[in-house]
Amino acid sequence: MADKHSRLDGPLCTAHRQAMADIRNIVVLTGAGISAESGIDTFRSAGGLWEQHRVEDVATPEAFARDPDLVLRFYDMRRANIQKAYPNAAHDALARLDQYWQGNLLIVTQNVDDLHERAGAERLIHMHGEHLSAWCLSCDGRTRWHAPLSDRPACPQCGEAALRPDIVWFGEMPYRMDEIDRAIGQCDLFVSIGTSGAVYPAAGYVRTARHYGARTLELNLDPSQGSIMFHECRMGRATDLVPAWVDEMLTHQAERL
Numbered sequence: 001m002a003d004k005h006s007r008l009d010g011p012l013c014t015a016h017r018q019a020m021a022d023i024r025n026i027v028v029l030t031g032a033g034i035s036a037e038s039g040i041d042t043f044r045s046a047g048g049l050w051e052q053h054r055v056e057d058v059a060t061p062e063a064f065a066r067d068p069d070l071v072l073r074f075y076d077m078r079r080a081n082i083q084k085a086y087p088n089a090a091h092d093a094l095a096r097l098d099q100y101w102q103g104n105l106l107i108v109t110q111n112v113d114d115l116h117e118r119a120g121a122e123r124l125i126h127m128h129g130e131h132l133s134a135w136c137l138s139c140d141g142r143t144r145w146h147a148p149l150s151d152r153p154a155c156p157q158c159g160e161a162a163l164r165p166d167i168v169w170f171g172e173m174p175y176r177m178d179e180i181d182r183a184i185g186q187c188d189l190f191v192s193i194g195t196s197g198a199v200y201p202a203a204g205y206v207r208t209a210r211h212y213g214a215r216t217l218e219l220n221l222d223p224s225q226g227s228i229m230f231h232e233c234r235m236g237r238a239t240d241l242v243p244a245w246v247d248e249m250l251t252h253q254a255e256r257l
């Protein structure tokens with residue numbers, strides 16, 4: 001019997017269970033919804049405004065060129081905030097999947113916090129960059145970074161005061177797209193957790209996964225803009241849905257062995 005969040009029951013449920021039992025290679029996409037339960041909000045959640053500034057005025061290369069102090073202060077605040085937050089049961093569950101899943105697994109996150117890795121996940125790509133990384137515009141080096149950038153510290157690698165947040169801003173190319181595309185093309189199951197389904201290229205991954213024959217599952221608080229594209233959608237809190245799904249996958253794996 002499918003759980004109460006699932007659309008599937010009866011014969012479909014049997015087919016679903018069989019499909020899940022055959023899964024070897026998984027790609028998981030995570031978005032703001034998984035970090036929201038750790039108290040990390042997005043500036044979109046506040047109506048797209050920060051101190052009366054629009055998103056476009058703090059998260060673009062043009063904004064950084066026009067008013068670097070404003071942009072660096074904004075990211076200093078966010079960098080400080082994520083360091084006060086803790087991974088939740090959904091991050092812990094994905095780390096457990098990473099530890100025990102014997103097939104291929106790639107966790108692609110749109111989040112720029114470090115909660116997945118603090119929970120212990122290793123097979124992880126930050127497609128939109130990371131708050132705890134600084135990128136030097138002088139030497140192109142990247143350095144783990146926990147402190148403010150608005151006081152213009154010197155780059156540890158070249159000594160120039162040319163560090164910016166290592167965040168993919170609007171209009172910039174997400175990171176490691178080739179690796180992500182390859183993993184999606186080879187996966188048996190694509191799972192989207194807590195994403196709006198509104199930000200491309202990530203919003204297009206479900207379509208790509210289906211094109212290559214993968215099953216697709218959405219775990220989300222509310223239906224996303226892309227929900228209709230998924231074989232199955234389960235609605236609820238990430239801290240409930242993700243541990244249950246991970247248990248399900250690890251049980252299927254154990255039954256195969």
Ligand SMILES: [Zn+2]
Pocket residue numbers: 136137138139140141155156157158159160
């Ligand atoms: Zn440098």
